[in-house]
Amino acid sequence: MKICVVGLGLIGGSLAKAIKKNTDEIVYGIDINKTSVASALAQEAIDGELTVSELSGIDLVILGLYPQATIDFIKENKQHFKKGGMIIDTCGIKKAVVDIAESELAGTDVSFLGCHPMAGREFWGFAYSVDNLFDRASFIMTPTENTPAEVIDTVSSLALRIGFAGCVTASPQEHDEVIAFTSQLAHVVSSAYVKSPSLLKQAGFSAGSFKDLTRVAKLNEDMWTSLFLLNREPLLFEIDHIIGALTDYRDAIRDNDAARLRELLKEGRELKELSIANTVKKR
Numbered sequence: 001m002k003i004c005v006v007g008l009g010l011i012g013g014s015l016a017k018a019i020k021k022n023t024d025e026i027v028y029g030i031d032i033n034k035t036s037v038a039s040a041l042a043q044e045a046i047d048g049e050l051t052v053s054e055l056s057g058i059d060l061v062i063l064g065l066y067p068q069a070t071i072d073f074i075k076e077n078k079q080h081f082k083k084g085g086m087i088i089d090t091c092g093i094k095k096a097v098v099d100i101a102e103s104e105l106a107g108t109d110v111s112f113l114g115c116h117p118m119a120g121r122e123f124w125g126f127a128y129s130v131d132n133l134f135d136r137a138s139f140i141m142t143p144t145e146n147t148p149a150e151v152i153d154t155v156s157s158l159a160l161r162i163g164f165a166g167c168v169t170a171s172p173q174e175h176d177e178v179i180a181f182t183s184q185l186a187h188v189v190s191s192a193y194v195k196s197p198s199l200l201k202q203a204g205f206s207a208g209s210f211k212d213l214t215r216v217a218k219l220n221e222d223m224w225t226s227l228f229l230l231n232r233e234p235l236l237f238e239i240d241h242i243i244g245a246l247t248d249y250r251d252a253i254r255d256n257d258a259a260r261l262r263e264l265l266k267e268g269r270e271l272k273e274l275s276i277a278n279t280v281k282k283r
Contacts, residue, residue: 004028008036009199012064013129020160021131036126114142122218139164143153180234190217
């Protein structure tokens with residue numbers, strides 16, 4: 001199978017490296033950043049560079065681009081994709097991308113499958129890509145009624161071969177609702193948390209909890225702005241919910257209400273224990 005990764009950043013570069021490391025597939029690359037292409041060639045993460053017009057010979061195109069860039073690339077280059085070929089993306093939101101991609105590719109005999117590799121780092125760019133980024137990670141696929149079963153089988157097989165622990169299937173809408181909680185809200189909270197006036201006083205007073213809560217505040221603001229706005233309603237729901245929960249804690253502390261505070265903390269502990277048990281059960 002001939003594969004082309006479009007966008008050799010952290011995710012695209014790591015996918016290229018993982019495919020080369022774990023399979024015999026032929027991997028090409030496309031990126032407007034020629035330094036990234038040169039590095040990918042030097043590190044043998046790709047077998048060669050392609051132009052967009054050469055995508056007609058590619059069986060699987062992996063778009064490692066931001067959401068709007070993914071949409072724009074499909075719109076501008078749909079005439080170049082191979083008839084019978086497959087396209088997947090790696091965006092952190094799905095419905096906005098899948099809806100437009102399927103609409104643009106309708107009648108072209110090109111299949112699109114929305115995907116989201118659940119792995120990352122607090123860095124970006126090809127320089128930080130690694131061939132084991134996806135080891136034991138989850139690979140999410142969001143097929144629709146238009147997605148051929150053989151495309152799902154091919155993509156899921158590739159994901160497992162390059163190190164993912166398993167593949168999870170969801171609708172694009174379900175993906176976006178859950179990811180607003182598991183990923184996007186965490187980034188919003190972390191970014192807000194480090195804005196405390198106490199931040200620069202923490203040296204010598206912080207340990208694991210501080211590190212855990214602040215890690216993802218070091219983010220790529222361009223990418224996350226796009227992700228947040230394209231998933232606005234699910235994310236607003238989660239933000240409103242946590243504001244309500246924080247208000248309960250604040251009120252209990254302000255009112256010196258030990259019984260209420262203890263109950264809130266107990267509820268949180270029990271929910272965390274329930275989530276751990278549920279995760280173990282599904283493995």
